[in-house]
Amino acid sequence: MNDTITIVGTIGTDPERKVRGGVPITTFRVASKERRFDKASGAWVDGETNWYTASAYRRLADHVYESLHRRERVILTGRLKVRNWDTGEKRGTSVDIDIDAIGHDLLFGTTAFRSDDARSDESGSAAPAEEWATTSSDGGWDVAEQSASSSASPALPSPAVEPAQPREPELVGAETPF
Known part of the structure; x- marks a missing residue:
């Protein structure tokens, strides 16, 4: 079994x-x-x-x-x-x-x-690379890798969030x- x-x-x-x-x-x-x-x-x-x-x-x-x-x-x-x-x-x-x-x-x-996770920052939150899909000029999809610390796509603004206090x-x- x-x-x-x-x-x-x-x-x-x-x-x-x-x-x-x-x-x-x-x-x-x-x-x-x-x-x-x-x-x-x-x-x-x-x-x-x-x-x-x-x-x-x-x-x-x-x-x-x-x-x-x-x-x-x-x-x-x-x-x-x-x-x-x-x-x-x-x-x-x-x-x-x-x-x-x-x-x-x-x-x-x-x-x-x-x-x-080795990619964690000091506060303990993971910061993995994220893929953002956007439309290209020819109507197809382009996938760009962006780290979590860089700015997000203009269409998807990142919310202002205060980091959690470690305990x-x-x-x-x-x-x-x-």
């Missing part, structure tokens, strides 16, 4: 970083608890908790290791892998997720993003049962 899945849950173990064959890997366990409305009692009730082993690779592994911690709420999407295992003495099923994307669950707190990343939020 290799399906795409999205999980909303709580990190249950400290992320652990390894390197295999030169590839960084960060793994941790995540708990996702079912919540449902019980019509009989008229209240929300907790259901079963599903546990997954989540793994991130390469650049994402480094970012996960530096950014996420035990007891933090996250939303992640990735490829689900369900495998049966047998050691001779014990048998079980392993449910793993190879992470494609992950971030803090902002329903439970706030966080600040810090880009590590320390933080996670403020609800307590979890772990």
